[in-house]
Amino acid sequence: MNFHYPNGRRYVPAAKSTKTIKAEKKWSYSNRGMTLEEDINETNEFYLEHGIASIHKKPTPVQIVQVDYPKRSAAVIKEAYFKQASTTDYNGVYKGKYIDFEAKETQNTTSFPLKNFHEHQVKHVEKVLAQKGICFVILRFSATEEVYFLEAHYLLSYWKRMKDGGRKSITKAEIESHGHHIPLGFQPRIDYIKIIDYLYNLN
Template sequence: MRYQPSDIAGGPTIKSRVTTHGGRGMTLEQEINESNQYYLAHDIAVIHKKPTPIQIVKVDYPKRSAAVIREAYFRQASTTDYNGIYRGRYIDFDAKETKETTRFPLDNFHQHQVDHMRQCLKQGGICFGLIKFVSLDQLYLLKASDLISYWDQQNTANGRKSIPMSVFQQRAISVKYQLNPLIAYLDAVDQLI
């Protein structure tokens, strides 16, 4: 099964590259989903990935079997991919991977995702990016406010199109891999609350 990359024709962001962390061969999305299942099963948080939005055009209804979608298209999401509740707080984030080792290119995010984070922050939500430098095997939680300030300076004179690694080292929270959950990113969220 192949997927269209996100930058072509409005397809979704699919993390098809497989990491070898801990020999588990999981994508960042799978790692987060597994962590969310752990948090849910242990009554720690209720956080889910939203389904990819699809525009359905044609559906067949075979007798005595399930409906089959025969023509549909990927649509642009209007929000981030993950949200939910933790310790009474609204949680909202997106996950991104980069192969870069010295900087995080801002074009990994889309305008609507940044706009959505801005809106959630106004309402008092906890918003961030989970950003993985796959070549370095390093994962960071970057506050949405830091992401937004870099996003907004892009179009200024001498604006940067990326966030330097030094910013992650100084301002982001490092998230370590472990067991149960695999990614304890809510420990990092505790530092934001």
């Protein structure tokens, strides 16, 4: 049995360690083996290290039920459950402004299913917009590796369309027309701050 002590990094099984992924990256700009979450975490690290923005992924919410305190070693959580997040996954600060977003990917090629979002998150988005925060979603079509930035008020209108009995997804054409394509880069991988600069003209 292997023990995995906390080291401040997400546990990655040995078969596909962080090192392997980094090595792959030297060979190709393509997204092989990188999830959207990994790409965005790398992007946020880049922003943080270069003093561009301070934006973080929130920890996965967990309901802790039982904790053991073995002698001479760290507390071990022995029983816990995943909880539904009540907010979006990412938030932080850029030039004094509050930044808040969710990132989701789909295998679909012609539309983005709204089931990727939860009612709670949509309510959160509404609250953030009411407080004049900068709020958006980053959507990825995995098959083509296309990434889009879509302002949150569009998400709310498509969500409303669904609630009113309309389609349960956003068509790709709608995303292309209202969203902003983010070209994949090397460093940072997904330069969404550029879109924020363009849209909100921050100084």
